[in-house]
Amino acid sequence: MKLYKGLVDATVQAVMDIFVKNRQADRVVEVLLKSNKKWGARDRAFIAENTYEMVRWWRLIKYVSSIDKATDKDEFWTLFGAWQIIKPLHLKLETDNKLPEWEEFSRLNAEHVLELYAQALPIRKIAESIPDWIDQTGEEQLGNKWPSELHALNQPAPVVLRVNTLKSNIETVKQLLGAEDVETIDGVPDALVFKKRRNVFGSESFKDGFFEVQDAGSQLIAPFLDIKPGLSVIDACAGAGGKSLHLAALLQNSGSVLSMDIEENKLTELQRRAKRNGVTNLETMLITSEEIIHGLAGTADRLLLDVPCSGLGVLRRNPDSKWKLKTQFLETIRNVQWQILSTYCTMVKKGGKMVYATCSVLPSESEDQIARFMKKHGKEWKLLSQHRTSVANDGFDGFYMALLQKK
Numbered sequence: 001m002k003l004y005k006g007l008v009d010a011t012v013q014a015v016m017d018i019f020v021k022n023r024q025a026d027r028v029v030e031v032l033l034k035s036n037k038k039w040g041a042r043d044r045a046f047i048a049e050n051t052y053e054m055v056r057w058w059r060l061i062k063y064v065s066s067i068d069k070a071t072d073k074d075e076f077w078t079l080f081g082a083w084q085i086i087k088p089l090h091l092k093l094e095t096d097n098k099l100p101e102w103e104e105f106s107r108l109n110a111e112h113v114l115e116l117y118a119q120a121l122p123i124r125k126i127a128e129s130i131p132d133w134i135d136q137t138g139e140e141q142l143g144n145k146w147p148s149e150l151h152a153l154n155q156p157a158p159v160v161l162r163v164n165t166l167k168s169n170i171e172t173v174k175q176l177l178g179a180e181d182v183e184t185i186d187g188v189p190d191a192l193v194f195k196k197r198r199n200v201f202g203s204e205s206f207k208d209g210f211f212e213v214q215d216a217g218s219q220l221i222a223p224f225l226d227i228k229p230g231l232s233v234i235d236a237c238a239g240a241g242g243k244s245l246h247l248a249a250l251l252q253n254s255g256s257v258l259s260m261d262i263e264e265n266k267l268t269e270l271q272r273r274a275k276r277n278g279v280t281n282l283e284t285m286l287i288t289s290e291e292i293i294h295g296l297a298g299t300a301d302r303l304l305l306d307v308p309c310s311g312l313g314v315l316r317r318n319p320d321s322k323w324k325l326k327t328q329f330l331e332t333i334r335n336v337q338w339q340i341l342s343t344y345c346t347m348v349k350k351g352g353k354m355v356y357a358t359c360s361v362l363p364s365e366s367e368d369q370i371a372r373f374m375k376k377h378g379k380e381w382k383l384l385s386q387h388r389t390s391v392a393n394d395g396f397d398g399f400y401m402a403l404l405q406k407k
């Protein structure tokens, strides 16, 4: 293993910013990589990979370093060094684990680190690096499916694209990106996945709106809503519009998409993306009170409720969220989900359809909410189908979707 001090220092600083200053990992990496134009592609990959790996395996790394709470830079260097010692074993890589003889690594005893690593392996919450309460909740709610799901959620996610059929098609995008570098995905008609990780945001075809980056599981949600050209569709938790853009493409720019959210900045970003995507049938609306929802009663042929959730189905993309999530948040967010589901459903017309979706592996945010809804509203609603994607089973992020029809 060849390490360069400047790159290690940058990585150590990034990890410190994430854990000490409580900054978001993807933002920290983005800003850091922009700050030094001299770094080449390999340097950037080194910093990004090692930062994400350390965030992902944080509890394990602290355990093998015998550091409970790191606050100063020396400790972060030690944690980095410990990760380099166990990394080849833990990620099954064919690289050696000998550290350079730098002063910064002088506190580390490689033999002891490896002993502690062997001790950690049988303890799932440490070996899989997850807070006690998430491990316990996962086990309670997923039973024997939890260990494999948790393990899969700790693997880095592939880069998946959704080809924007308003502007291009899968064959053209394949050629533009290099047909030998991408693959199609069975059952997800507009998806292309990179064989090797690649940053696509700088490419001309991205700037031209030929594709968006969107996980395969997420790409199943808009079609699940049974979209046909000409329909009027509401996406009530639209965020920055990943699924709104897909809905507009499935409508072939006919009918209408009304994208709503409670956060204005997300809707502004959505409008920017809609323009790049060549979307012409979409409007945004900020939700400022429940009156806005009542005012749209009975207007939608289709309603998407992509509700806020724990994000425990997308941990491989946002590994820092496992350290930031708190038990109390789960309780609160379930109430918000229920509130959205039971109030916003009034926007659907008779005979219209609604999809309730989460990016959580937990039934309490997903199947249980729909079961509760059907118990209360079974006279007015029919549950047509439910579907779950699983990182362990199909390699897609962990999404849940339920399709309901208003009688």
Ligand SMILES: C[S@@+](CC[C@H](N)C(=O)[O-])C[C@H]1O[C@@H](n2cnc3c(N)ncnc32)[C@H](O)[C@@H]1O
Binding pocket: 236, 237, 238, 239, 240, 241, 242, 243, 244, 260, 261, 262, 263, 266, 287, 306, 307, 308, 309, 336, 340
């Ligand atoms: C899972 S995210 C949506 C992701 C988005 N649909 C996409 O595909 O990119 C959930 C969204 O719900 C929004 N939200 C939270 N509470 C809400 C509420 N009461 N009504 C509507 N949207 C809400 C959040 O701001 C967030 O953007």
